[in-house]
Amino acid sequence: MRSKMPVIILAISAIYVLLLGHQGDLDLYIHPRYILFTRAFALICLAVLVVNTAMSRTEATHKMGLSTLPILMVLLFAVLLPAKSLTSATVSQRVVADQSAASSLFQNSSANIFSNSTKILSVADWAQIIASNPGTEYFTNKTVHVSGFIVDAGLGNDVVWVARFAITCCAVDAQPVGIPVKIVNWRSGHSQDQWVDVKGNFKEMETNKGRQIVLIPDSVKKISEPDNPYAY
Amino acid sequence: MVSRIVAFTKNINLRGILVLSLILLMTAYYRLYIVDAIDASIPNKLQDFITLSLSIFIEAFPFLVLGSLLAAAVNTYVSHEFFHKILPKKPVFRRTAMSFLGFLLPVCECGNVPLSRALMIQGFKPSESVTFLLAAPVINPVTIWSTWAAFSYDGSILIARIAATLLIANIIGFVISLVKNQEQFLTNSFAKVCQTPKSYGGEADASNRFQLRRFSRLFTHEAFAMISMLALGAMIAGTIQTFVPRDILVGIGSNVILAIVAMLLLAFVVSICATVDAFFALSFANTFTAGSLVSFMVFGPMIDIKMLTLMKTTFKTNILLVISAFSLIQSFITGIIFTYAF
Numbered sequence: 001m002r003s004k005m006p007v008i009i010l011a012i013s014a015i016y017v018l019l020l021g022h023q024g025d026l027d028l029y030i031h032p033r034y035i036l037f038t039r040a041f042a043l044i045c046l047a048v049l050v051v052n053t054a055m056s057r058t059e060a061t062h063k064m065g066l067s068t069l070p071i072l073m074v075l076l077f078a079v080l081l082p083a084k085s086l087t088s089a090t091v092s093q094r095v096v097a098d099q100s101a102a103s104s105l106f107q108n109s110s111a112n113i114f115s116n117s118t119k120i121l122s123v124a125d126w127a128q129i130i131a132s133n134p135g136t137e138y139f140t141n142k143t144v145h146v147s148g149f150i151v152d153a154g155l156g157n158d159v160v161w162v163a164r165f166a167i168t169c170c171a172v173d174a175q176p177v178g179i180p181v182k183i184v185n186w187r188s189g190h191s192q193d194q195w196v197d198v199k200g201n202f203k204e205m206e207t208n209k210g211r212q213i214v215l216i217p218d219s220v221k222k223i224s225e226p227d228n229p230y231a232y
Numbered sequence: 233m234v235s236r237i238v239a240f241t242k243n244i245n246l247r248g249i250l251v252l253s254l255i256l257l258m259t260a261y262y263r264l265y266i267v268d269a270i271d272a273s274i275p276n277k278l279q280d281f282i283t284l285s286l287s288i289f290i291e292a293f294p295f296l297v298l299g300s301l302l303a304a305a306v307n308t309y310v311s312h313e314f315f316h317k318i319l320p321k322k323p324v325f326r327r328t329a330m331s332f333l334g335f336l337l338p339v340c341e342c343g344n345v346p347l348s349r350a351l352m353i354q355g356f357k358p359s360e361s362v363t364f365l366l367a368a369p370v371i372n373p374v375t376i377w378s379t380w381a382a383f384s385y386d387g388s389i390l391i392a393r394i395a396a397t398l399l400i401a402n403i404i405g406f407v408i409s410l411v412k413n414q415e416q417f418l419t420n421s422f423a424k425v426c427q428t429p430k431s432y433g434g435e436a437d438a439s440n441r442f443q444l445r446r447f448s449r450l451f452t453h454e455a456f457a458m459i460s461m462l463a464l465g466a467m468i469a470g471t472i473q474t475f476v477p478r479d480i481l482v483g484i485g486s487n488v489i490l491a492i493v494a495m496l497l498l499a500f501v502v503s504i505c506a507t508v509d510a511f512f513a514l515s516f517a518n519t520f521t522a523g524s525l526v527s528f529m530v531f532g533p534m535i536d537i538k539m540l541t542l543m544k545t546t547f548k549t550n551i552l553l554v555i556s557a558f559s560l561i562q563s564f565i566t567g568i569i570f571t572y573a574f
Contacts, residue, residue, distance in 0.1 A: 010456055017290060019263045022264075023263070029283070029287040038293065041298055044297060044301070048451050051448040052451070054244045054245055054248070055243075055444065055448060056245060071464075074285065079259060079262065082270060086283055089279075090280045169512060170287045170504075171284055172469070172470075172504060
């Protein structure tokens with residue numbers, strides 16, 4: 001059995017990736033454009049390992065020392081724990097001073113921004129618009145309908161961020177993008193990392209970081225984390 | 233017909249297949265039916281560490297598989313003389329030609345390490361292999377395309393990335409080539425493999441069956457050698473990304489020298505694949521100088537936590553330190569030149 005550990009470790013890695021793909025959770029870790037490629041090579045890896053197992057009766061013994069500890073740990077995390085997206089803890093690690101830098105990641109947002117209906121604009125789209133400073137008049141009578149998770153960004157006055165992570169390659173390059181939303185007594189009805197669906201209109205108001213465009217909601221509905229929680 | 237089936241199954245390790253299938257079925261059952269019922273109340277930071285580490289691991293995994301497949305294929309099906317025939321004989325031209333091998337073998341840097349090992353087993357010198365290893369992640373159609381897609385507003389960034397990578401890779405290869413006994417830079421276990429290449433992967437029989445067995449065995453060997461290092465690199469990068477505030481690096485982005493230093497540090501830590509790092513760098517385009525972004529995109533594909541742990545399977549620490557130092561200094565100089573010249 002010991003001599004088969006390399007095959008087992010590689011096979012578990014491959015099957016883990018395939019199962020994530022089957023369950024639709026690969027996009028919690030990597031950009032959707034890489035999903036097909038990742039699944040294909042996980043399958044090829046498994047196929048070659050099966051061939052190796054079938055054709056090898058004796059295998060050169062691999063030394064199973066401390067060097068295998070990292071992969072065993074990664075596989076333990078991977079296999080035993082449910083797949084999860086990033087949380088608000090990473091928001092505080094990565095808030096960039098200039099939101100427009102993070103929101104410049106998007107490749108589809110320009111089409112949305114020039115759309116006639118602002119209802120379809122996402123958190124990421126609005127973050128980009130706000131960062132571009134179009135002037136307060138732009139936001140008058142604009143209907144907003146966005147979803148994201150709550151982050152206490154220290155804005156005070158019951159103003160929180162409703163945010164998502166934007167990724168270009170995988171979760172490792174995720175940058176948080178969000179818009180300020182006023183939810184009165186938010187702590188009594190919600191918690192940080194809670195996903196919400198918000199409808200409302202923008203208004204300029206005072207926060208701990210000066211006067212800002214803030215979304216004043218008509219409704220705030222709790223939702224579960226969507227299957228695809230990131231922005232691209 | 234029956235005797236054929238019996239003869240076929242006699243040669244198959246059915247017990248091994250059954251054991252492997254059982255393990256995989258148990259894993260699949262657990263993931264499909266049990267894991268989501270677990271209420272794992274893990275603190276957010278620890279959860280994010282796990283997510284980030286797994287993200288790097290999963291992102292790099294297909295490239296590692298692709299590289300190991302190519303390495304196994306090169307060692308099984310490409311004759312010893314092929315690359316020696318197509319590449320120039322003179323060392324300086326040979327290394328330059330090897331800088332462009334990435335066009336034939338466009339694999340992420342994770343995949344280039346098993347390939348470079350395969351080349352050395354086939355008789356290439358460490359200096360030539362290192363030149364390939366440092367240049368190939370950038371000098372390939374995928375990376376060039378992605379860099380252009382990200383920085384199409386400034387073509388000089390792409391040109392600088394390509395030129396600097398070619399220059400640095402060949403300079404470092406040249407420096408290593410000055411040493412007579414280059415095999416001293418290889419780990420003991422890998423040096424032994426290079427000395428007896430024909431025994432690597434088992435018997436060298438020309439029949440299809442034995443070639444397939446050799447190919448699958450070589451693939452397993454290479455992929456396993458890489459995957460542990462990949463996991464280590466992923467966890468180190470995940471740790472730093474989770475527990476070291478990135479705004480410490482970003483806060484100094486406005487200073488020309490400090491911006492380059494910060495981006496070089498980030499390149500080392502983030503360990504992102506060269507084929508996609510341009511998009512990551514793009515997110516800092518409004519905060520950091522263009523020169524620092526070029527340094528990031530030159531240094532990162534050559535040396536980062538993940539690459540160092542992968543290269544450690546093949547090269548000794550002393551030569552890795554030399555390669556890292558040369559790459560770092562020359563990438564820094566590249567950033568300075570780009571900042572003031574463009």
